[in-house]
Amino acid sequence: MRPGATARDEILDAAAELFTSQGFANTSTRAIADAVGIRQSSLYHHFSTKDELLGELLGGTVSTSLAFARTVNDHKGDDRDVLAAAARLHAVVLFDGSQLCNSRWNLGVLYHLPEARARIFQPFMAARNELRTIYGELGRELAAVARSDASLGDTAFRLVESLINLRADGLIAADSASTTADTVLILAGLREELPGVRAAGAELIRRFGGLPELMAG
Known part of the structure; x- marks a missing residue:
């Protein structure tokens, strides 16, 4: 489980980890969703x-x-x-x-x-x-x-x-x-x-x- 009180917090945490470890350009929204354990479409509910x-x-x-x-x-x-x-x-x-x-x-x-x-x-x-x-x-x-x-x-x-x-x-x-x-x-x-x-x-x-x-x- 990722730290965070909400799904939005968990998405931000996953994005922060991936952006800083493998780069912004090399990180897809699908990879962020996978890191949280949600569907990509669910991520777009919080961040477009x-x-x-x-x-x-x-x-x-x-x-x-x-x-x-x-x-x-x-x-x-x-x-x-x-x-x-x-x-x-x-x-x-x-x-x-x-x-x-x-x-x-x-x-x-x-x-x-x-x-x-x-x-x-x-x-x-x-x-x-x-x-x-x-x-x-x-x-x-x-x-x-x-x-x-x-x-x-x-x-x-x-x-x-x-x-x-x-x-x-x-x-x-x-x-x-x-x-x-x-x-x-x-x-x-x-x-x-x-x-x-x-x-x-x-x-x-x-x-x-x-x-x-x-x-x-």
Whole structure:
């Protein structure tokens, strides 16, 4: 039995496995239906095309992290508080990186498919670009008070997405996401402040992320 509360969830799980293991182009809707144990016609009751399946899977890789990043970005106090600014960026990096590291399938490898640039996937691209924009805003906010590079947010975004390739190569460790978050703060020149930043970032995740298990590592 595949994980999932509904047949739709099971179809998405099967599609995720096949798309990431044998490629999008090489996967047919019949193969997905067979992997779930249903008729192909039953699959079409839930998804009319393979592109629709891909679009939902891609969107799912961003939606949770984007919702968290929006909330954290709106949760601003004193703009001169280095610890608070650092904690916001650290929390977003840790949360987003943990999503990419710990999801059942490494769906991030689908980001660079030529098909992902098609018009039907524009909602996914828009969400990913918004997430990247928030990274940039948080990075500039921290750079202004820590006197670090103003491109810190974009660097953080790229470091998080590099976890996708590390996972594809079998190089992900239990602490990969937390190490990435720490690295961003070290690049900002805040190595000595890391213990306080970690604690404050963990509190943001507890308050707004609903995923306390992400703090492992």
